[in-house]
Amino acid sequence: xxxxxxxxxxxxxVASTMIPTAAFAASGAEAEECAxxxxxxxAAGKITEKEAKKESIHCFSSPSPILPATAELLxxxxxxxxxxxxxxxxxxxxxxxGLAAREDKIRQDLADAETSKQEAAAKAQEYDDKLSxxxxxxxxxxxxxxTQAGDVKADLVAxxxxxAANIRAKAQSxxxxxxxxxxxxxxxxxxxxxxxxxxxxxxxxxxxxAQLELVNGYIADxxxxxxx
Amino acid sequence: xxxxxxxxxxxxxxxxxxxENRLADIEDELFKFSRAVIENDNLRMTLTDINVPVExxxxxxxxxxxxxxxxxxxxxxxxxxxxxxxxxxxxxxxxFIREAAKSRSKESAEIRTAVELDDATVAKLEEALSKATxxxxxxxxxxxxxxxxxxxxxxxxxxxxxxxxTRLNKLKEAIDG
Numbered sequence: 001x002x003x004x005x006x007x008x009x010x011x012x013x014v015a016s017t018m019i020p021t022a023a024f025a026a027s028g029a030e031a032e033e034c035a036x037x038x039x040x041x042x043a044a045g046k047i048t049e050k051e052a053k054k055e056s057i058h059c060f061s062s063p064s065p066i067l068p069a070t071a072e073l074l075x076x077x078x079x080x081x082x083x084x085x086x087x088x089x090x091x092x093x094x095x096x097x098g099l100a101a102r103e104d105k106i107r108q109d110l111a112d113a114e115t116s117k118q119e120a121a122a123k124a125q126e127y128d129d130k131l132s133x134x135x136x137x138x139x140x141x142x143x144x145x146x147t148q149a150g151d152v153k154a155d156l157v158a159x160x161x162x163x164a165a166n167i168r169a170k171a172q173s174x175x176x177x178x179x180x181x182x183x184x185x186x187x188x189x190x191x192x193x194x195x196x197x198x199x200x201x202x203x204x205x206x207x208x209x210a211q212l213e214l215v216n217g218y219i220a221d222x223x224x225x226x227x228x
Numbered sequence: 229x230x231x232x233x234x235x236x237x238x239x240x241x242x243x244x245x246x247x248e249n250r251l252a253d254i255e256d257e258l259f260k261f262s263r264a265v266i267e268n269d270n271l272r273m274t275l276t277d278i279n280v281p282v283e284x285x286x287x288x289x290x291x292x293x294x295x296x297x298x299x300x301x302x303x304x305x306x307x308x309x310x311x312x313x314x315x316x317x318x319x320x321x322x323x324f325i326r327e328a329a330k331s332r333s334k335e336s337a338e339i340r341t342a343v344e345l346d347d348a349t350v351a352k353l354e355e356a357l358s359k360a361t362x363x364x365x366x367x368x369x370x371x372x373x374x375x376x377x378x379x380x381x382x383x384x385x386x387x388x389x390x391x392x393x394t395r396l397n398k399l400k401e402a403i404d405g
Contacts, residue, residue, distance in 0.1 A: 018232075208343060
């Protein structure tokens with residue numbers, strides 16, 4: 001703020017000095033004219049020699065580099081006044097307005113930043129809370145899973161024991177069935193072998209005479225049954 | 229083939245046999261041929277195979293019956309084969325035998341034995357079976373070694389089994405439990 005004001009003041013001073021620059025120039029023609037006037041005045045007796053000498057110093061001396069001429073000072077003052085009034089009328093209010101706006105913006109930014117900071121803090125708190133909740137939930141789930149795992153394990157053990165018992169029972173049942181089947185097969189084979197053996201014995205022992213005796217026996221049985 | 233068609237064929241063939249005045253012989257030869265067809269799978273399949281030309285099937289029939297059967301018997305079998313009724317041949321012959329027996333006011337009976345029976349034994353058997361069943365019977369004896377010994381008589385639906393084979397089968401059942 002202060003730096004801006006200082007810059008504006010320097011600009012005003014430079015501008016005021018630029019306008020009356022021509023007034024400071026002390027050219028040779030002016031010195032010659034001044035000296036001519038002095039000579040004419042001295043010749044006319046309007047001034048004394050002493051005064052002429054004194055004035056001549058003024059004719060040939062260059063203007064002060066520090067102290068401006070009166071006209072220059074006047075024009076410079078007027079220019080300065082115009083610039084200063086322009087600045088005061090238009091520049092300073094605009095600058096002031098811009099500064100105020102900037103100050104408001106900065107203040108708003110600061111307020112926003114504060115709000116954001118508070119929001120961020122709230123969010124962070126919220127995240128912390130959620131994290132805590134999540135951790136608590138995770139712990140609960142883990143505990144629950146452990147409990148369920150225990151239950152599942154117990155179920156699996158029970159099922160495995162049941163299955164083992166069923167397998168044992170089935171194996172025993174199968175073994176008994178196989179045993180019964182084998183016994184049955186053996187019995188069948190024994191029966192078949194016995195009949196085959198008996199068949200061979202019968203075939204060898206039944207000669208024509210025995211065959212006819214069997215036929216006659218059949219006829220006799222028929223006769224008996226018809227009598228009964 | 230419907231049963232009425234089988235009966236019609238059987239009655240017609242009985243009339244042919246009767247016309248030839250050789251009903252009993254033809255009946256006996258047809259019975260033996262029928263049993264040969266039942267027991268011989270190859271013969272049965274050849275006679276019933278429609279892919280085998282009829283001429284070839286007739287040649288098989290001729291080869292089997294040549295010198296062993298009357299011309300009328302061969303003609304009857306040939307008629308059934310040519311008419312494409314080989315699949316019903318045994319059924320037609322069975323019906324033929326029933327019709328022939330009926331024409332003599334008798335019923336047909338199948339006798340299975342392990343050995344050949346002489347005429348006297350067959351006569352005694354016929355008498356005994358007739359008394360036992362109360363029916364006048366015509367016996368057709370089939371020698372079947374599977375019987376082993378004794379007799380299996382079939383009269384209509386009735387079976388009178390006195391065979392050694394059946395006794396052995398009962399023994400097997402008893403051992404088998």
